[in-house]
Amino acid sequence: MQRIRELDEHYVASTYRRQPLTLVKGRGMFVEDIQGKRYLDFVGGIAVCSLGHCHPALTKAISTQAKKLMHVSNLYYTQPQAELAALLSRVVPKGIDKFFFCNSGAEAIEGAFKLAIKHTRRQRIISMQGSFHGRTAATVGATWKSNYREPFEAIIPKIFDFVPFDDIAAVERAMGEQTAAVIVEPIQGEGGVNVPSNDYLPGLRKLCDEHNVLLICDEVQTGMGRTGKWFACEHWGVEPDEITMAKALGGGFPIGCLGAMAEVMNSFSPGDHASTFGGNPLACATAKAVIKTMTRLKLPQRAAKIGVYFKRRLDELTDKHGCVREVRGLGLMLAMEISNKQIADAAVAEARDRGFLINCTADKVLRFLPPLIVERKHIDRLIEALDGILTEVEK
Ligand SMILES: Cc1ncc(COP(=O)(O)O)c(C=O)c1O
Numbered sequence: 001m002q003r004i005r006e007l008d009e010h011y012v013a014s015t016y017r018r019q020p021l022t023l024v025k026g027r028g029m030f031v032e033d034i035q036g037k038r039y040l041d042f043v044g045g046i047a048v049c050s051l052g053h054c055h056p057a058l059t060k061a062i063s064t065q066a067k068k069l070m071h072v073s074n075l076y077y078t079q080p081q082a083e084l085a086a087l088l089s090r091v092v093p094k095g096i097d098k099f100f101f102c103n104s105g106a107e108a109i110e111g112a113f114k115l116a117i118k119h120t121r122r123q124r125i126i127s128m129q130g131s132f133h134g135r136t137a138a139t140v141g142a143t144w145k146s147n148y149r150e151p152f153e154a155i156i157p158k159i160f161d162f163v164p165f166d167d168i169a170a171v172e173r174a175m176g177e178q179t180a181a182v183i184v185e186p187i188q189g190e191g192g193v194n195v196p197s198n199d200y201l202p203g204l205r206k207l208c209d210e211h212n213v214l215l216i217c218d219e220v221q222t223g224m225g226r227t228g229k230w231f232a233c234e235h236w237g238v239e240p241d242e243i244t245m246a247k248a249l250g251g252g253f254p255i256g257c258l259g260a261m262a263e264v265m266n267s268f269s270p271g272d273h274a275s276t277f278g279g280n281p282l283a284c285a286t287a288k289a290v291i292k293t294m295t296r297l298k299l300p301q302r303a304a305k306i307g308v309y310f311k312r313r314l315d316e317l318t319d320k321h322g323c324v325r326e327v328r329g330l331g332l333m334l335a336m337e338i339s340n341k342q343i344a345d346a347a348v349a350e351a352r353d354r355g356f357l358i359n360c361t362a363d364k365v366l367r368f369l370p371p372l373i374v375e376r377k378h379i380d381r382l383i384e385a386l387d388g389i390l391t392e393v394e395k
Pocket of ligand 1: 104105135219
């Protein structure tokens with residue numbers, strides 16, 4: 001542990017605030033540290049490892065494809081990329097039928113912005129307060145937190161108009177002649193698991209239609225079954241013009257994807273956008289296995305059902321502990337807002353000591369994003385531990 005920590009601190013850029021934990025193995029719901037201690041994982045690589053760790057269907061898909069063909073170039077057709085696109089078209093919201101593959105969420109969103117600007121020939125994008133869309137120049141520009149943006153102002157495009165989340169009237173006021181698109185996370189993730197009111201997404205859709213503006217749903221965190229539907233916008237029956245995915249699409253293997261209506265995606269011509277690794281055979285074979293396994297195990301439906309149980313159990317703690325402000329979320333994207341950051345941070349550390357990985361976002365929001373294979377017995381163990389943890393940290 002000490003040696004790895006020293007190597008990391010010496011050689012790796014200090015962009016992450018790491019916890020004192022070196023993880024070496026994972027299986028299903030559990031990860032193991034270098035000392036052999038096991039943890040129940042309620043972080044899931046931040047909504048990535050939805051099939052759990054090292055699912056046999058994924059390790060098989062990766063090793064089979066690795067022996068066959070790992071990488072060529074987008075100069076050529078490859079079977080996994082074409083087949084993944086066809087498979088995706090069956091699970092994404094209606095209307096989305098063409099895909100551009102890349103390597104991360106931010107890259108998918110950069111592509112979405114370029115496409116919106118090219119398609120509409122307009123230059124501005126409306127984004128939400130509390131949003132998170134990534135760390136590249138354009139995506140950090142669309143991200144609400146000013147301390148993420150300010151040191152890098154020089155390279156950030158000045159094309160974003162921020163409006164409060166869950167406020168249709170504010171979006172209407174911000175719409176202008178140059179508005180190309182509105183980007184929204186159907187449920188804000190890093191912003192603290194904020195679920196909008198039921199008329200918000202449909203209202204955005206209507207407003208975008210009225211103004212001929214594209215609606216981009218950023219489903220990098222909410223997508224792939226996390227909230228109990230394949231994509232969160234489906235909870236409100238909304239069909240976006242563009243959708244972005246990453247995280248759970250590869251189940252742990254890096255891949256990102258921009259999906260759009262063919263009419264919109266066809267505004268891209270050869271040379272408009274590209275990525276060397278985007279859609280590479282290894283990543284696409286893995287994502288195909290993710291979709292097939294999720295479909296076979298009915299994981300979106302499972303997330304909906306077990307998420308109700310998990311939320312109810314978290315709610316029980318609200319009544320018992322004064323530091324719990326609110327429990328919120330949908331499916332297996334759940335959060336418990338704590339009265340202050342100090343208590344929330346202490347809860348994460350105490351949980352770790354007791355063998356549970358949980359995450360804190362937006363300063364004081366404990367966030368739970370377990371693999372979608374989580375069982376009631378795992379939830380019960382966490383709730384029992386959390387009861388003790390909150391009692392301890394409230395002292
Ligand atoms: C909603 C959302 N969009 C975009 C991103 C950026 O994705 P990546 O880190 O893969 O670039 C994230 C990452 O947390 C996210 O939650």
